[in-house]
Amino acid sequence: MTHHTEQAHSWVNGNPWQSKQQLTVINPATELPIATVSMADHTATEQALKAAQACFDTLKQRTSQQRAAVLERWYQLILGNEAALAELMCKEQGKPLKEAVAEVRYAAGFVQWFAEEARRAYGEVIPSHSPGHQLMTIKQPVGVVLGITPWNFPLAMITRKVAPAYAAGCPFILKPSEETPLSAIALAKLALEAGFESAAFQVLVTDDAKALVAPLLASPVVRKLTFTGSTAVGKKLLALSADTVKRTSMELGGNAPFIVFSSADVREAVAGLMVAKFRNGGQTCVAANRVFVHRDVHDAFIAALIDKVAQLVVGDGLASGTDIGPLINRKAKEKALQLVEDALARGAKQVYRGTPCVGHFMAPTVLQGVTEEMDIYHQEIFAPVVSIIAFSDEHSVVRQANSVNDGLAAYFYSQDVAQIHRVSLALEYGMVGVNEGAISNPVAPFGGVKQSGLGREGAKEGLQEFLESKYLCQKF
Ligand code: ADP
DSSP: OOOOOEEEEEEETTEEEOOSOEEEEEOTTTOOEEEEEEOOOHHHHHHHHHHHHHHHHHHHHSOHHHHHHHHHHHHHHHHHTHHHHHHHHHHHHOOOHHHHHHHHHHHHHHHHHHHHHGGGOOOEEEOOSSTTEEEEEEEEEOOEEEEEOOSSSTTHHHHHHHHHHHHHTOOEEEEOOTTOHHHHHHHHHHHHHHTOOTTSEEEOOOSOHHHHHHHHHHOTTEEEEEEESOHHHHHHHHHHHHTTTOEEEEEOOOOEEEEEOTTSOHHHHHHHHHHHHHGGGGOSTTSEEEEEEETTTHHHHHHHHHHHHTTOOBSOTTSTTOSBOOOSSHHHHHHHHHHHHHHHHTTOEEEEEOOOOSTTOOOOEEEESOOTTSHHHHSOOOSSEEEEEEEOOHHHHHHHHTSSSOOSEEEEEOOOHHHHHHHHHHOOOSEEEESOSOOOOTTSOBOOSGGGEESOBSHHHHHHTTEEEEEEEEEO
16 A cells, blocks of 8 residues: 655755655554654754854844744744644644644744744843942843754644744754654744744754754753653753753643532533543643542532543544544553553542544543552553542642642632632642633743743743843943
8 A cells, every 4th residue: 555645854954954864754543654754863963053053143133023023924824824734733643623723823822922022021220239330131042942842732832932932032953753743844944934044943853862962962052952741851851951051941741630629610620621631632741630529529520521521532633523533652552551450450440431442542531539559640641531539628639739749730620719729829830720721821831840840931931931131230
């Protein structure tokens, strides 16, 4: 059988990189190849670095208004290509088309936001400590940036790094996920069309991330690393960044608690969980991983939840009506099945499971009676599996929610005003959804505490990640 496959390229200094080394991109729904991509090697990396360094000098000459105008055009081009980008993402990542369309808009939203924020890189005049001195700060771009991104949001995880970098005046070298390089390449082409300087956004595709990234992290030219991915890889990259003392922004794993208190509106809480759990088939770092439900509403909550979960349609993301696409690859499915097995073997009860699925597809599953002894409690499952834990008092559920090393997103449902305030303060998480299951957007700061990461993306904080403060002390 032959399949039509596209040829794509790594993108170095505004040009497609030609190479014999090819990466095959697989559609996780059909498990068939959809494209081959010429990979970047050591020579490509060196050229990209040199071009980025030269580009930094060019970018320094641009005003923030000029960079804002380029970003505004990029924003328009992304929106103008919404249908094609969404279909491409569906094919290489598997998410349902409706979610892919939403991601194109979400991704474009970061570009629009940072086009606006580009003009607001204000420094300060500081009231002086002594007569005859004027003190001030100015904001300057940090320099060449290396970005490493995951496959679960193939567009948005890139725009929310590249747009603020460009707004600040930093050239960007991207190493996208080997699972989803096509979306990254499509974005880079649109950026060039929008007026990005040829080395302001370069894309190095590889199936050997470790080998490609090592010299970039060792290089003093790269002044900043911005990473989204697993905590384990993030820790290694932090260690490798130490030698050249790079600035780092790290968006790492979560293990989000989702707490339903006794005063909660159960119907609203179920609706919130459907979003917080099943978006992208459960493959998000802010996905509800541990669902704590108060004993008073436990049974009613589970009944209402199963009602909704039973309506979810699993299938190819391109098919109309699909709610849950395939998992990204075989390893992801094996891991999820194994976590469910382990939970069942240790006493969890499977209260719902959809029809078992072939290939990389996985049936939505609901488990109750999950405990801290089970692996599923401690690991991100990244699959359409709900783990329910019953609780009876606020103090102990907050302690349980905080008992992990992760601190990215948390959610809780309550109608008790004093409890809302207490729990909002007590949760050791970077983001908290209060009676809300969908919290990510370009205007709000996204990021985690503890081992979930360093720094924030989006919002006004997102621009600061790419700026240095320079303090000027003038005697007069
Ligand atoms: P995920 O579970 O989302 O795939 P990973 O942390 O494995 O998370 O991958 C996120 C990104 O990090 C991907 O682009 C991947 O290629 C890259 N990556 C994985 N391992 C390494 C490594 N040792 N060095 C540099 N990059 C890596």
